[in-house]
Amino acid sequence: MSVSQIRFFFEDIPDTLRARRKLRQWLFQVISLEGKETGAINVVFCSDAVLLQMNKAYLNHDTLTDVITFDLAEPDQPGHPVQGEIYISLERVKENAAKFKVSVAAETQRVMVHGVLHLLGFNDGKPSQRLIMKEKEDFYLSLLANNRD
Numbered sequence: 001m002s003v004s005q006i007r008f009f010f011e012d013i014p015d016t017l018r019a020r021r022k023l024r025q026w027l028f029q030v031i032s033l034e035g036k037e038t039g040a041i042n043v044v045f046c047s048d049a050v051l052l053q054m055n056k057a058y059l060n061h062d063t064l065t066d067v068i069t070f071d072l073a074e075p076d077q078p079g080h081p082v083q084g085e086i087y088i089s090l091e092r093v094k095e096n097a098a099k100f101k102v103s104v105a106a107e108t109q110r111v112m113v114h115g116v117l118h119l120l121g122f123n124d125g126k127p128s129q130r131l132i133m134k135e136k137e138d139f140y141l142s143l144l145a146n147n148r149d
Contacts (some may be wrong), residue, residue, distance in 0.1 A: 003039065003040045004028075004037070004038045004039065004040075004081070005038075005040050005041070006024045006027050006028065006038065006041045006042075006043065007040075007041070007042050007043070008020060008023075008024075008042075008043050008044075008045070009042060009043070009044045009045070010044075010045050010046070011044055011045070011046040011047075011050055012046055012047050012049070012050055013045060013046060013047050013090055015045075016090075017045070017108075018105070022144075022147075023109070023112065026140075026143065026144045026147070027041070027112065027113070027116055029140075029143065030113060030116055030117075030120075030140045030143075031082050031116065031120065033140075034120050036081070036082045036120060037079065037081040037082065038081060038082055038083075039073065039080075039081030039082055039083030040072075040083045041082065041083055041084060041085070041086065041116070041119065042084075042085045042086070043085075043086045043088065043112060043115070044085060044086065044087045044088070045088050045090050046087060046088070046089060046090070047089065047090070047091055048064055048089050048091040048092060050087070050089075051064070051065060051066075051068060051087055051088075051089040051092070052064055052065075054068055054087060055068060058070075064089070064092060065089065065092065066088065066089055066092035066093055066096060066111050067086060067087065067088050067089070067092075067111045067114055067115050067118075068086075068087045069084060069085070069086050069087075069115045069118040069119060070084050070085045070086075070087075071083075071084045071118070071119055072084040072085065073119070082116075082119050082120060083119070084119045086112065086115030086116070086118075086119070088108070088111050088112065088115070090108075093107045093108050093111055094107075106141075109141060109144060110137055110141060113136075113137050113140045113141065114133065114137055117133055117136055117137065122136065
C-alpha cells in the first residue's frame with residue numbers, strides 16, 4: 001500500500017509558501033482528474049545554485065531552469081501511484097514572474113502544476129507537447145483560481 005501525500009520543503013532558501021493545504025488539495029485534484037492515484041510527492045523549493053548543480057549532475061545540462069522533476073513511480077506495479085520529487089528554483093520563478101508580468105504566487109503555481117504534469121507522463125520537448133502542457137497548466141490553474149477561499 002502506498003502513502004498518499006504531498007509535502008513541501010525548502011533547501012537553502014527561506015520558507016515563504018502560503019496556503020499549503022489549499023495547494024496540496026489542488027495538486028491532489030489535478031492527479032485525480034488525470035485518472036491517477038497520488039503516492040508520495042515532495043516539492044522542494046531551492047536556489048538557482050542548487051538546481052543548476054542538479055541539472056549538471058543528473059541531466060548533463062549546464063543551464064539554469066525553473067523546475068526539475070524526478071519520477072519515482074514503480075511502473076511495473078499495475079495502476080501505480082504518481083510519486084516523485086519536484087525541485088523548483090524560487091529565483092527562476094521570481095525572474096519569470098517579472099518577465100511574464102504575473103505574481104510570484106501565480107508563477108509558483110504554474111511551475112508546481114508543470115512538475116506534477118511531468119510526473120503524470122506529460123512532456124514538453126516538442127512544440128505540440130508544449131502546447132498540450134500549456135493548455136493543461138491553464139486549465140488546472142483556472143480550477144485553483146475559481147476555488148479561492
